[in-house]
Amino acid sequence: MQRRNLLAAMAAAFLTGCSKIGESAWFGALVDGAESWHRGLHRGLGFGRIQMAPEFDRSEVSPFFRGNGNTEVDSDDYRAHLANGFTDWRFTVTGLVDNPLALSLAEMKALRQRTQVTRHDCVEGWSAIAEWTGPQLSEILALAGVQPGARYVVFRCADSFRQGPYYESCDMDDALHPQTILAHTMNGADLPELNGAPLRLRIERQLGYKHAKYLTGIELVTSLDDIGLGQGGYWEDHVGYQWYAGI
Numbered sequence: 479m480q481r482r483n484l485l486a487a488m489a490a491a492f493l494t495g496c497s498k499i500g501e502s503a504w505f506g507a508l509v510d511g512a513e514s515w516h517r518g519l520h521r522g523l524g525f526g527r528i529q530m531a532p533e534f535d536r537s538e539v540s541p542f543f544r545g546n547g548n549t550e551v552d553s554d555d556y557r558a559h560l561a562n563g564f565t566d567w568r569f570t571v572t573g574l575v576d577n578p579l580a581l582s583l584a585e586m587k588a589l590r591q592r593t594q595v596t597r598h599d600c601v602e603g604w605s606a607i608a609e610w611t612g613p614q615l616s617e618i619l620a621l622a623g624v625q626p627g628a629r630y631v632v633f634r635c636a637d638s639f640r641q642g643p644y645y646e647s648c649d650m651d652d653a654l655h656p657q658t659i660l661a662h663t664m665n666g667a668d669l670p671e672l673n674g675a676p677l678r679l680r681i682e683r684q685l686g687y688k689h690a691k692y693l694t695g696i697e698l699v700t701s702l703d704d705i706g707l708g709q710g711g712y713w714e715d716h717v718g719y720q721w722y723a724g725i
């Protein structure tokens with residue numbers, strides 16, 4: 479309905495001339511609507527097939543994978559966990575689930591694992607290929623039993639920037655995608671602090687900032703309105719990055 483109104487408004491605007499584009503209501507609607515168009519188009523192009531991000535050969539792994547954003551976590555709690563190999567660390571699954579979980583790293587590693595060699599693309603203009611291993615997010619969601627009202631997964635992180643802790647979110651389509659994994663292993667070794675120890679999200683059809691590092695847990699929610707400033711992620715809230723960062 480919204481799209482039909484928009485198309486009608488665009489048609490009307492073209493008929494009457496485009497001299498005042500910036501002032502017209504439909505221009506604002508187009509800009510606001512661009513993100514959902516992107517999501518619809520990105521998903522729609524697959525005609526119902528699951529769209530997989532490209533995977534590479536182990537021989538194509540980049541010799542150096544830089545750290546970006548926070549590359550250390552400035553918290554006593556985190557430093558204590560790092561010092562003892564994350565043995566008492568727990569990954570929590572809360573919100574709209576039948577069975578809230580608190581999984582140890584050993585438990586995460588005991589689940590069925592997926593290994594994938596993928597390219598990370600950062601909006602700041604660099605890319606790197608690495609091999610990632612961890613359970614699929616879908617496996618953890620199945621264990622927890624997602625309740626019908628859940629529409630988004632919110633990813634909570636141990637690190638903070640000036641305005642508060644980093645966080646991210648995705649919808650159920652990306653959450654259940656086969657290449658969406660919680661990686662504890664990078665290029666065959668434990669994930670280093672630089673790249674998000676002990677656990678980071680790999681959400682391969684989206685840009686770098688969606689790949690939350692230093693995970694502490696996830697929350698299943700109906701709406702993102704009450705999470706942070708309501709835009710679904712730290713950079714979305716504070717610098718206006720798009721929530722849907724499909725590539």
Ligand SMILES: Nc1nc2c(c(=O)[nH]1)N[C@H]1C(S)=C(S)[C@@H](COP(=O)(O)O)O[C@H]1N2
Pocket residue numbers: 543544545546547548549599600601635636637644672673674686687688689690691692
């Ligand atoms: N918790 C947390 N996750 C994060 C960030 C961060 O600063 N904190 N930076 C994001 C950005 S912008 C990118 S490009 C990648 C960088 O991952 P890397 O440090 O492994 O290169 O992590 C993303 N996830």
Ligand SMILES: [Mo]
Pocket residue numbers: 546599600601602686687
């Ligand atoms: Mo990034």
